[in-house]
Amino acid sequence: MPLRFWSCLTLALFAATPANAKSCAPAWVAGWASSQFRPTGDAALPAGTLANRTLRQIVRPSVSGDRLRVRISNLAGTRPLMLAGASIARARGAAAPTIDPATLMALRFDGKPDVIVPAGADYLSDPVSLPTKALDNIAISIRYQGDPDQTSHPGSRATSWHLPGDHLTDEAMTSAAHFDHWFNLAALEVERCAPARLIVALGDSITDGKGSTTNGNDRWTDVLAERLQADPKRRAIAIVNQGIGGNQLLDDGLGPNALARLDRDVLAQPGVSHLILLEGINDLGTLTREAPVSIEAHQAHVARIIGAYRQIIARAHARGIKVIGATVMPFVGNGYYHADAQNEADRQAVNAWIRNPGHFDAVIDFDRVTRDPVHPDRLLPAYDDGDALHPSPKGYRAMGDAIPLSLFD
Template sequence: MMRPLTALILSFAAMTSMPAAAKTCTPTWVAGWASSQFQPTGDAALPAGTLADRTLRQIVRPSVSGDRWRVRLSNLAGTKPLRIAGVSIARALGSASPAIDPGTLISLRFAGAPEVVIPAGADYLSDPVSLPAAALDNIAISIRYDGEPEQTSHPGSRATSWHLPGDHLADEAMAGAASFDHWFNLAALEVERCAPVKLIVALGDSITDGKGSTTNGNDRWTDVLAQRLQADPKRRHIAIVNQGIGGNRLLDDGLGPNALSRLDRDVLAQPGVTHLVLLEGVNDLGMLTRDAPVDGAAHAMHVARIIGGYQQIITRAHAKGIRVIGATVMPFVGNGYYHADARNEADRQAVNAWIRKPGNFDAVIDFDRVTRDPAHPDHLLPAYDDGDSLHPSPRGYKAMGEAIPLNLFD
């Protein structure tokens, strides 16, 4: 009578002790790092010939770990095909040097070929490669140009890139390389992970892009959030990418295309996106009266248009199943470029009241409350001000990143 029961117990024990490796994995691609690409202008554009027939090495940090990667190159601003003679990837030895670990160097392929021609206005994915890398590792991606490329760029990289004439895809140190602090033609580093995956896209202006943060220091508010997610064992599967552009506006083009026009490419098309954090509006509010005052009706109409822009983004993101988190607009009275007055501050308060109202966004991050001076709420807290009464200091970005409730992404 005991034998059947004993057999049942042994069978159950065997089932419950099956190794975790026996679990199935559904491979899913997710953006681990990304930058918003566009046509640079003014000082952000390189002198003619700078990249002609050169190798450019750029350093990025994926927000999640992985063993299998692919690179997304962009010819978004190009009017003719972009000719790439080769691309390589490797682990970098740091964020402020072109040196790589040669034992990790891999030549990328495109449909099996080392070179690729990217059509005008298009992006192009590399073939996947195996490269074990931890979250927040420094990854070097080197591009060898065939001829002179038209410039498609992310000027506000806050990261140094290095270049040399000729083929230096396999160079360990790139000795004698020239440098600049921009990314070119590098739109994303994507990672294959087991489903389900989550991706936060931060869409914003220079405050998301990180103006005032430390070059090669990776201390934007999005970096702080990525570090916090990785420090939490329950949330290490959540990736975040920064799609901020300095000077960006919700409604009109500035130093880059307006947020509504780039929503499809920079947010909705990102593989794995589940959450959008929207921090846009300060440049719209400031530009209204930068050159001349306007009447009360123009102020009211401008606020209504900003709110309408938010509603458009929410509606379009919801159609893709994306949760949209609104971030309040931070103070900017005292900024010499916008010279905001009481009317501009009233506009900001009206916009923030709409953001905070339940039912508009799916959730709210109150960056205004975090960064304002309690004694002068229309100003940034001096300790968080980089000095222009508009952009946070590294300490301010740290406070922003630490104030975000992680359960917003559960």
């Protein structure tokens, strides 16, 4: 053909490329996460439970994406965590270990199937191309080499399954033993071509979901995730739950205090743009759980709680994160804390500070949503799971539904 033809064709193709091509700047965002720490008491497994076993865990990313990578944690380990292999696949559901074998992929770490995670460290897998929709059930299987030090999120409200030996490619993990904890699994990160924003919910057992349905994904954060995905304008907003049962602002409980874990669980999350802080009820309750204290001690304790809020706001603002304060919910009638009128006065003082403009960037008034109008120092009976402290699934639904989505615009 004449040279002129090829020249014209080349020019035509060159001219057409910008018009037809889609610009894409891929970015990673945390689609799911759990706060990992050293389990104690009943939350710890008997020694040897995970030794040389395959553990399959089901998680649900809150946003869609094109590629995935897994963050493995050895945070509480005092020696290296040795994994002989790992895999990922779509799960058939939230309440069983069965996977879709057509989606099964081996995970690699620096191109290798095995990995050694140093003590106290996290390790990212290599990305895999597994296009995922928001709220899909994703199964992550890891095979332990030896008996690991335990790093865990005990309050998973999700079932995990384990078998001795290599079962990374099993479709059903028939006859597997199970427990309701996550181990060594800190995050599932999602790569998106489109921009994404991330909400981190930092809290205690009310955020962790005590009282919600095991494998039901009906915590208040799950309700919020579903609402975001139902809104075409806000489907690019992810949310991760970094609640720990018994967590406090000031002191360690079942896990480290909120100030101690802020950097790792909030500020280090890829894509974080918003923080919802629901903390303080355990601080208020533990003050007098063993014995009464003076009025001066009550006042000093409230001042320390408010000081912790100020610290979290300042450190998040330094990273450009919008901080949304959630009011502390009622707990009079709880048999563990046996709150009296002075504890209630402390709660009211804390909530007054949260509501006062100029502190948080915005406020979610969970107190107003969940309290009994007749007895405002107590949970509404319809929202009470039975201990006068934790909401029922209906209560969590009310909390998730009460959050204005415009807060994340």
